[in-house]
Amino acid sequence: MVCYNVLYCDVFKYLELMNSIAVFCGSNFGHMPEYLQLTKILATELVNRNIRLIYGGGAVGLMGAIADEVLLLGGEVIGVLPEKLAGAEIAHKGLTELHVVKTMHERKALMAELSDAFIALPxxxxxxxxxxxxxxxxxxxxxxxxxxxxxxxxxxxxxxSFLLDMSKNGFLSEYHFKTLLINEDPADLLNELENQKIIYQPKWIK
Structure with missing residues (x-):
């Protein structure tokens, strides 16, 4: 469900069930082993909840790791990759489905369309x-x-902290600041996303 007339959006919980989540994450692994460990834990949580993974389509870094883990556990993974990157041979070859698009703009738009929620990893x-x-x-x-x-x-x-300062300085409302959920535990973050209620409020601060 999408509210096209945002001035008259009603209060509602967007999702009864989350079927697909887009995960944004690094094409590198980072320097700390916890990045990979928690990425795999998130993959397990997604599969246990029967949530499809939507991601950037790569086979490298944390991107490749979360796709590999979801697939290993029997889950579904849909990748969306621009032609330029697919040509650089970083496309994952074993996905449930891979969409190759022309531009980064098309990639992000399709990922958003296919997803019910969004998570950023490191x-x-x-x-x-x-x-x-x-x-x-x-x-x-x-x-x-x-x-x-x-x-x-x-x-x-x-x-x-930066977003909090932005809010304190009058450039981001307190409500909108609080709608971006942050948690160190994959299961807890998924629970919060499933229970999140988005209420449209104009961004302009008086």
Missing amino acids: GGIGTLEEIIEVFTWTQLGFHQKPCGLLNINGFYDKLN
Whole structure:
């Protein structure tokens, strides 16, 4: 369900059940073993809850690891990859389904369309850009899909502090700040996403 007339959105819980979650994460592994460990735990949680993984389609880094783990456990994985990156031979060859699109814009739009919620794991500037974009769409009322950060080893502490400062300085409402969920435990974060209620509020602060 999408509320196209955002000025008259009613209060509702967007999801009765989460069938698909987009996970944004690094194409590298990072320096701490906890990044990979918690990525695999999240994969297990997704499969146990019968939630399909939507991700960037790569076979490298945390991206490849979460796809591999979900597939190993019998879950479904849908990848979305731009032609340029598929041509660089980083495309995962064993996915349930792989969509190859022309541009990064098409990639992000299709991932958003296929997903009921969004999670960012540790990653680089691409991961940051992806989660902030879909969080912005929630703020603007283009969708009512919850967004969360899996805060492994405090990876997103500084981002959370920056967003808090943004809110305190009048550029992000307190309500919208609080809609971006942050948790260090995969199961707890999924529970919060499943119970998240998105209520449209205009972003302009008076």
